[in-house]
Amino acid sequence: MALLQTDPGTVAAAARRVMARCDELARVTAADDGIERVYLSPEHARVNRLAAQWMREIGMTTRTDAAGNQVGRLERSTASGTPDPDAPALVIGSHLDTVPDAGRYDGIVGVLMGLEVVRMLREPAPDQAGWRSPLPFALEVVAFSDEEGTRFGKALLGSSAVAGTWDPQWWSLTDADGVSLREAFVEFGLDPGRVAEAARRPEELVGYLEAHIEQGPELDERGESLAVVSSIASARRFQLVVEGEARHAGGTPYDRRRDALLGASEAALAVERLCRAEHHMIGTVGRLETYPGAVNVVPGEAHLSLDLRGELDGERDRVWGAIERELDAIMGRRGLRWHAREVHSAPAVFCAPLLQDVVREGIVSTLDRGVDDPATIFSRAGHDAMAIGSVTDVGMLFLRNPDGISHHPDEAVSAGDVAYGTRALAESVLQLAADRA
Template sequence: MTSLSDLNASSTEQFVQQLHGIYEHSPWIARRAAAARPFASPTALKRELQRVLGQASPEEQLGLIRAHPELAGKAAIAGQLTAESTREQAKSGLHLCSAEEFATLQRLNADYKARFGFPFILAVKGPTGEGLTRQDIIATFARRLKNRRADELVESLRQIKRIAELRLNDLLEVRLPFGPAIMRHCETLASHSDSSYNLTCAYMTPAHQQTAAQLAAWMTEAGMQVTTDAVGNVVGRYASSLPGAKTLMTGSHYDTVRNGGKYDGRLGIVLPIAVVRHLHERGERLPFHFEIVGFAEEEGVRFKSTFLGSTAVTGKFDLSLLEQVDADGVSMREALAAAGHDATSIGAIARDPQDLLGYVEVHIEQGPVLLERDLPLGVVTAIAGSSRYLVKLKGTASHAGTTPMTMRRDAASAAAEIILLVERRCGQGEALVGTVGQLKVPHGSVNVIAGACQLSLDIRAASDAVRQAAVDDILDGINAICARRQVDVELELLLSASAAPCAPWLMAQFDAAVASVDIEPYALLSGAGHDAMAMAAITDVAMLFTRCGNGGISHNPLETMTADDADIAAQALLHLLRNFQPKA
């Protein structure tokens, strides 16, 4: 066994030799990192090795990439891989490929090498370190083959850093106290779905209720007092023994978008549960009550209404929403009753702001900022405000072959022009984005001019003034487009959420927590909405982001993170709890 103390005390050459298998045939990385000793933790060592690689010349980086073997390639067949590569490829069963799988990998290797000029690199031990399946490897191979060369160079280096991280864990016998359990719990929750072929968990469906029951069971096992309220929020309370103690809250949502990812929302529930379990096992209590809330609804999938769980907690729940109906004509009130909830008790959920110390939320970033900066954690400065509309266009359906182009009232063409307007206008503002995520031609036919069209509109910005200016310009533009095209338009406001700045005093404590795990604090904006936005109505809020892999993709089955990042986020949250200072 090699220890961190051994590495810190050894000569430079001994240090290089001890780390010889971490970066494939590239001793120069360890040699340059040796000057930064002593390292306070394995994380500090990993970060320095990554820094050296990041600052290396393009030629050195490309040389490192080319030093890696192909997956199930000639070197593997001939038994010429390093011991580390042999173990990694075996972990994913690449030595057990069927004839068809082997032929597919050989073809992909050849195509990839011809396209990019270097071998395909993938951390085959995967996000958890337990190994990807051969099917996962082949699917990733095929997907990345479509990338641009510059993007693949960057992604190859990221994969090399992940491989090195896992190899260092093995060398130093690092045991992650939180990460593996957090990842397993996210996998377990993903097994409860409204769909048989993807992850969809909509409000008050059977899958939603199963997820709530599982969260309640884990909270109970972690030593918490657990209740489920009238909107389906699952609340775990880790009580303080101090009389008159106030409450620090955390949590996130457990519903998902359609065909969503495993970590969005759920990470912010299962991660603090793991931390509380750690405290409970040690008999350690905090000088305040600590509550984890699994908010029942945030995404708006079933009833086109968002933040139902958190607005109930803040006392802002709109009771008229109970009459909203889903695609099957079931009202929210009926769905709640069918699940055993009493809608008349929703008002009693509201919390007294005087009892609260604040609200903190851990969430996967859902973007590429941390990934591009090689950072596992980031502290959020503010959550962008959002305006959402449903735009309904009504033109005239007529024959596609006999109606002259100058005489058409084409709703689809008006929609196309609106989409381009949104793209153009939202490209003009700082921290401003606009999206048309839904587009539908009801009862459309290939040979009929579209008589109707519906589209969604989502405008977000860090500044409410910037967002509102964009909204005003876009709505004016929509009216002008429709007037010119003689298309009627109906605009329905679905959501208007103000930007939510994070509290500086809480951000400072998250900064200290991040620094305590040997990560340099980094501040970033959240372009996505979160339950913390709603909670800001009654208490100060702050958020900690974890790195999102696969280019930052989220709201998608490709959404991913690693057990190492989950672990370090949990350690940061634990530090915050143990060192928490109420607002002066």
């Protein structure tokens, strides 16, 4: 049963506002010919200020936390009508940072939809002096600051700080200009010694909801607008090095070559073959560099990346074992050596059954009467919910992304689907409130 009491015109206006603000944020970029916003940059500061302005416009109090995340909060009222700062919060969030040459909706649309949900659900305080949450919990919207990991090579920095899983070893990470994460914190106006203050305790939180474009084509192929997310992929990332011998390209016959590039290329093809044979397993070689890199020199060394994702941790690890054995065989045949360094590991995160249920009810409220079976999709892409899942229950809602393209300027979502998604997200919050009443 639908609980949201608002007219279609209000929802349509909310969607138009989301789309216009996505366009506005797209103009905050460090690149001359595309969208690029990275952690602890001037662009990060600018979008935080915009988000804070929009939060205050709908009655939220705002703060930038100790990791640079922008947080807005709408307090719950007590029985006497006074704000209750100790009330646990339902957090709605996503991220405002981007990859290089990004689209304008990945992460961003989820933050802006969260603000529209607050706008729809807030109620004036009894004394008419402000706004309060009419729900049995406070509402927070968080614009996370570094989901992509573009600048320092480590994803989920902002949400990891909120989850209390910040690793002190990260302070030595450096960007392409040699600036360390610690130095960037100080330059941004943050105190590295206080980053732990961003952490939230489980008792402070009711749960976490995130709306996000699907970064794949399943909804588009199904002809549906919205989906419940069941889980987020487990992931492991590696830097692989293949060692051969650099020799003169003209003077070295094939039987004497130890060509690191050919070994790395065969390895990349083996990754594709082994992963395609598995259910819900994706392996990607996204970077390949050779040394010394001269046109007339047989490559003596090759560096390649491997991004391995699976629905279940055990399946992912089993496939990595198969890849290791295949690389041993390839390099053995070619007289090469290889080694790997793991640079990222994240377990699969499963959305809480209750939050899956309320998201499903929210989606059903947008469907034609009698239709009650929205899509349920496993997310192959990573999200801030992965980090937040270590401190509270998480749930996610996907919006259709035509053709499924993302991390690219052609990334898209329609205003109509944003309207459906915003209504479904608001309905999900109400369904959760009813369950806790």
